[in-house]
Amino acid sequence: xxxxxxxxxxxxxxxxxxxxxxxxxxxxxxxxxxxxxxxxxxxxxxxxxxxxxxxxxxxxxxxxxxxxxxxxxxxxxxxxxxxxxxxxxxxxxxxxxxxxxxxxxxxxxxxxxxx
Amino acid sequence: xxxxxxxxxxxxxxxxxxxxxxxxxxxxxxxxxxxxxxxxxxxxxxxxxxxxxxxxxxxxxxxxxxxxxxxxxxxxxxxxxxxxxxxxxxxxxxxxxxxxxxxxxxxxxxxxx
Numbered sequence: 001x002x003x004x005x006x007x008x009x010x011x012x013x014x015x016x017x018x019x020x021x022x023x024x025x026x027x028x029x030x031x032x033x034x035x036x037x038x039x040x041x042x043x044x045x046x047x048x049x050x051x052x053x054x055x056x057x058x059x060x061x062x063x064x065x066x067x068x069x070x071x072x073x074x075x076x077x078x079x080x081x082x083x084x085x086x087x088x089x090x091x092x093x094x095x096x097x098x099x100x101x102x103x104x105x106x107x108x109x110x111x112x113x114x115x
Numbered sequence: 116x117x118x119x120x121x122x123x124x125x126x127x128x129x130x131x132x133x134x135x136x137x138x139x140x141x142x143x144x145x146x147x148x149x150x151x152x153x154x155x156x157x158x159x160x161x162x163x164x165x166x167x168x169x170x171x172x173x174x175x176x177x178x179x180x181x182x183x184x185x186x187x188x189x190x191x192x193x194x195x196x197x198x199x200x201x202x203x204x205x206x207x208x209x210x211x212x213x214x215x216x217x218x219x220x221x222x223x224x225x226x227x228x
Contacts, residue, residue: 032214037193042203043219044158051214055154066185092187102171103148103207103217 008072012112019077021109022030023090027072030092035075037065039086047088077111085113116174117142119208119220127226133194136223137175140187146170147189149181152203161204164189165211193225201227 013019018091025033031052036044050073052064057064063076073090087108094102120139128134140147148171149161161171164183181191186209193200203224208218 034216036219040125041221043207043221046216046218049214049216091158102163102173103150103158104160105150107157 010110010112012114013079013080014114015082017080019080019084019111021075021088022110023073023075023078023106023113024091025073025090025106026070027092027094028068029094033064033066033073034091034093035062035073036089036091036105036109037084037086038089038108044089046069073076075112080111080113082113085111087111119206120195121206121220121223122182123223124221125224125226127228128141128196129189129228130196132196133192134169134196134225136179136204136225138191138208138220139190140189140206141218143187144210145187146207146209146217147214148184148207148209149189150207151207152162152205152222154203158205161191167213169182185223195226197225198227201225 034049035047037047038044048062048064050057050064056075061078087110090110091103103114122137147166148163150158152158161175162169162181167183172205178194183189203222205219205222207219209215209217
């Protein structure tokens with residue numbers, strides 16, 4: 001079945017360094033990818049998204065890269081801050097007409113920012 | 116604009132009981148999706164409602180059901196609770212098209228004893 005997996009369950013970075021969180025997806029029909037951040041005791045918070053017709057998209061301090069050849073997605077966080085400590089999930093939605101609006105989430109990566 | 120709200124935030128039930136969880140979407144949002152989050156299975160899609168109709172359903176048993184009202188508020192019900200139903204139940208709302216951002220509520224923490 002469809003699955004979205006992450007390479008590493010945990011990631012620790014020094015404050016001020018850049019963070020890279022990776023995600024592998026298996027459904028080549030996926031058309032839309034999203035990164036969410038979940039802090040303890042809260043629901044997932046939207047960070048950034050990217051369509052399959054794009055390779056890169058930038059937001060404020062964040063960049064998402066999509067490599068469709070190897071079905072790989074990454075989230076880059078520049079100048080990581082203590083407030084970035086959270087679990088990060090990638091999620092995918094298949095192309096319209098497939099599973100409609102069902103988000104399939106990866107298992108998550110715990111990012112810890114060290115002082 | 117107020118965010119997605121869920122009530123109650125915490126719930127403790129015993130096996131065999133049933134439970135109803137409520138979700139109020141962001142004003143103007145017509146789509147409400149429900150997800151179950153557990154340490155073992157992660158975030159899993161339960162179902163989505165749009166304009167009072169279930170539009171999509173995940174792979175959960177029939178004990179899990181939901182509905183949506185004309186004001187887009189949604190409820191989900193779990194009957195005959197099992198220990199494995201202990202989880203964080205999250206709802207997310209959006210405008211309703213496939214790429215519209217889903218905004219999540221804080222979740223309801225259900226504990227089944």
